[in-house]
Amino acid sequence: MTSPYIGRFAPTPSGLLHFGSLVAALASYLDARHAGGQWLIRIEDLDQARSQPDAETQILQALDDFGLEHDGQIVRQSERLDLYRAQIKRWLDKGLAYYCDCPRKTLLQHGPVYPGTCAGRRLQAAADHAVRVRVNDTPITCVDRLQPPLTQNLARELGDFIIRRRDGVYAYQLAVVLDDIDQGVTDVVRGADLLDSTPRQIWLYQLLGQTPPRYLHVPLIMRPDGEKLSKRLGSAPLQRTQAPASLWRALRALAQPVPETLRGAPVAELLQWGIAHWQPGRLPATKHILEAGLPS
Secondary structure: OOOOOEEEEOOOOOOOOEHHHHHHHHHHHHHHHHOOOEEEEEEOOOOOOOOOOOHHHHHHHHHHHOOOOOOOOOEEHHHOHHHHHHHHHHHHHHOOEEEEOOOHHHHHHHOOOOOOOOOOOOOOOOOOOEEEEOOOOOOEEEOEOOOOOEEEOHHHHOOOEEEEOOOOOEOHHHHHHHHHHHOOOOEEEEEHHHHHHHHHHHHHHHHHOOOOOEEEEEOEEEOOOOOEOOOOOOOOEOOHHHHHHHHHHHHHHOOOOOOHHHOOOOHHHHHHHHHHHOOHHHOOOOOEEEHHHOOO
């Protein structure tokens, strides 16, 4: 029996939502609502040093301005540290993870594949030690609903990877998997920049004896200079007064044939059309879409 659809949108409060964020959020929202499912909000604020004051409040306000109403309570990763800590302890106790004190400079000399320097050293816990999870030599394939299948051999292409950084911050790969399992997430719709990290997440699902969600990685909106729209580059934040126009443009960016007659229609009407007509298969199976090629 198929589980009821549960999707989620998980912004990082390192800045305000921009048009690229809207496209990702809208794809996730439409996919959930078209399936008659739930749509959750999770604030991924693990790295407190990057979090900006009031960013969460403004992100939630922007979602409200665009009519993207969520279900259930908002979850914050900063309030779930005990969950991550307990799982790492279980893996350490079973020998499935280990402490690592390799400095960044040394790692850079070895290239992208961690050579396993600390795998057999049996280091004890220390404040400045990272934690790595062991991988094996078995290829892992991510079957995406849009993108071509991606196969990685983690042992050969990456090596044992970090699940807690040397500064004590829990890694995205660990937190996102534990959170999605805990929240019962069945479907993950997100930007294609996260596709390459998915085999690592599938590996963690396997270690936990859990079934991974279905994945849909939508193309990123790219600037003319080849950079993706991002908070880091100061992409223009969403404006409440521009909500109908931006939402219509976001539907077009997602390759949905929203009629020209709905340009400027109220947000509720645009969302109603989007939910009824959502066809993710219309999206190109690419990782990037140039913003300059989108309708204005």
